[in-house]
Amino acid sequence: MRIRIGTRGSKLALWQANFVKEKIEQFLGWDVELVKIKTKGDKITDVPLAKVGGKGLFVKEIEEALLKKKVDLAVHSLKDMPSILPNGLAIVAVTERESPWDVLVSNKPITLDDLDETKKVGTSSLRRSAQLKHLKPKVEVLPLRGNLDTRIRKLAEGQFDAIIVAEAGLKRLKIKPKYTLLLREFIPAIGQGALAIEAREGEFQEVREVLNHEKTEVEVIAERAFLEAIGGSCQVPVGAFAFLEDGVLSIKAFIAHPSGNPFYKGEISGPPERAKAIGKSLAVKLLDAGGRSIVEELGI
16 A cells, blocks of 8 residues: 655654654555645745634645545644544554653853853743743743754844753754753643644544554543643743553643733643543633633633
8 A cells, every 4th residue: 555644844754654654564555755845834934924814724734635645644743733623534553652841052151040141041832931031030031943954043043042942852853952951840731742634534544553652641631621621822932741550640830921920820630531621621710710811811
């Protein structure tokens, strides 16, 4: 069988698509072709993501190609996917999660305590920006767009004192900056570190058997249920991270104002078979605590 996988054209996206391609070829024996598709998020690189449009900036055109049968499968960073998929499409597999954490990358050794009004930190993410402003209100946070190579280059050129990126991307591309600080104080993006393989509903279930990682799937089901329950949009800084350990599924999450305050954070646990309900319950808890006023203020 010959199939086509739709993917963005960045180095990281191609690494991810090739990872899936190799697994399918190895275990299913199919012939796989990669089809590069440019998304709106790839075309508009000089505007902060939150101002370009809603969540899905890096997946919409690929999903359209799936629906038009121009490609058979799509590989996405799960964190880029909206909580509700277009009619006729489904996530058939979720890969084992790479590191979910954010890292602070800098040109010289730096800690969170060093981040004051004299420091410039670059990030394209409202989620990262809000958490940094909440922890370090005086730091100057500047927009930073572009693929991972571009962001690292801008740091090296001295445009920033530090930048915040996903550790998963650094690991996958084997990029080893001289100075990094793991930000375990930050709550990751929904699905960060995991890949989603998307197909037309009812098709390519064989791929699930080869690539799906059940533990990761349960975790991201809870995270995506949280996102759906708050009406997740890239206009509202939110994060959620679920982890399954010793038969207990725990999820921690936050809703914040882009300024970093107010900031509503919580954590709950329960049985993994109730993953969706657990994610939704935490969303309701944070909305009731005050998060709803942020969502309403930002017009979501």
